Amino acid sequence: MFTDKGEYSFSTCWNIKRHDTGRGMIEEIKELGFRRVELNYNVTRELLSTIEPMIEQGEIAVSSVHNTFPHVADPDYGTDSVLLGFDDETKRQRAIELLCGSIDYAHRYGAEAVVVHPGEVPFEDNIDARLKKLYHEFGKNSPEYRRLWGEMLSRREALSLVYTRKIGESLERVSDYIARKGYDVIVGIETRSRCYQMPTPQEAKTIIDGLKGAPVHLWYDFGHAMMMDRMGLYDSVKDAHALKSYIYGLHIHETLELSDHYCPYVHSGTDVFDDFLDIVRDAPLKVYELKAICKPEEIEESHNRIIRKMEALAQ
Template identity: 30%
Template structure:
């Protein structure tokens, strides 16, 4: 299935109905509700769905946006926070997103699992790549230092995330909802690619699988932290869905597919036949580029 995220146009419309209409008029028959939607907009979309019957494929945690959060920020509360109150709030908001997914008839909630906020690794690595490239001796040394620092402190953050997710996966299972744990573009994010398989094994929840973000993986590829093809070959059997967007070298993401450097034709072969694909594009992406990309994408599957 090819779905489309409200991240592209939610800030341009005053009503939930107009957000959905614009997407449906481009030929998409399913939408993902993004993490930036306020509660009144989500309820407007729900009312519109009851009248029109369009399909909601997925919700991106947190949906709706917490009322106390003024700007779109999916990481406003994290399972890895050192504050117990923040972790409890993250769990509660995720359970509410699962409830909302059930109301929409969506079967998937996409979520982030947290960060090591005390580490500031990615910005420095990005600056080096932008200024010098990713094959210099200096960059190799700095990357190795970042990997060692990240590995040294990761376990305690992993355990915090797992403790939260065990409650969430049980609740989601009761509701018939699957959870897609998304790879992130920042090296501080949990879990890292090195940790991902073990993380899923320790979680041991059949309804929790990997969610592949093409753009985030390509950014990690450009940082020399993974090989995109090898990574997707490894994780393909564990993948339930993908956020689809392209990247211009080195870190210009959320572009229309086929306008950047990601070799989609090569990569989609590693994904299961029932994989859910969601276009998640920058608001400035031209509608003509979206329509062209969608037509080309449908020839791949």
């Protein structure tokens, strides 16, 4: 029923909440036609106890793991935190150690990459949630939205360089760790889903350029980038193409307005994803990152459309 997905990988974020065992979770993904998985940040050691034998026996390959891995319950080191940019040196060192631990797992499983949400410009509250509420209620061009957006952008731009530098210093230590261990693993810094989070594509370029050949690359998350484009932070299509040579990995999904992790083409009913097809074609690592409501037949249809459209592009 489902085609072999070849080089494409699939994130466990799709079905992790439906399973009590790692084996059951991976088997369901395999039924979709995927030979490779990305183990996301909610994968626990308990789930790994039944996934690891599958890896060892060649039943499944791991393309990537998502920091912090395995799951760490402390929100200070979760996916929405300052993480590699902490002002507190003790906390920042702990974040670095946890990322190095994720890298150890990636090497152990033969994975190519570790995906990391490197940090953010800290705010007292979740200003992104307030902005999205105004976006939905009044629109992007409303005075209410523009006023709060201006406040957010002023602080973000004032502090971006400070946190870019801190993240870069942290990733330099991580890169030294990879070199000492002799690992063939890259770190992918991911475009994010909240307007105060880092990096934008241009911030990623600054960080990567500063590391001068270290195994740190841009991980382009299409859905996140499309949402940030709609909110006004950057141009998702222009920046993706301008920084194409920096991109190693992708999270493939699409958006409905400011909601993400939908199947490209299928849920939006548009061809806007066409703008990214050459990025998908050329990226070394391609991972679907879809939400639980995406049905198997929708995933199959979405993938088949991407493949057909890329074949047409090649012609």
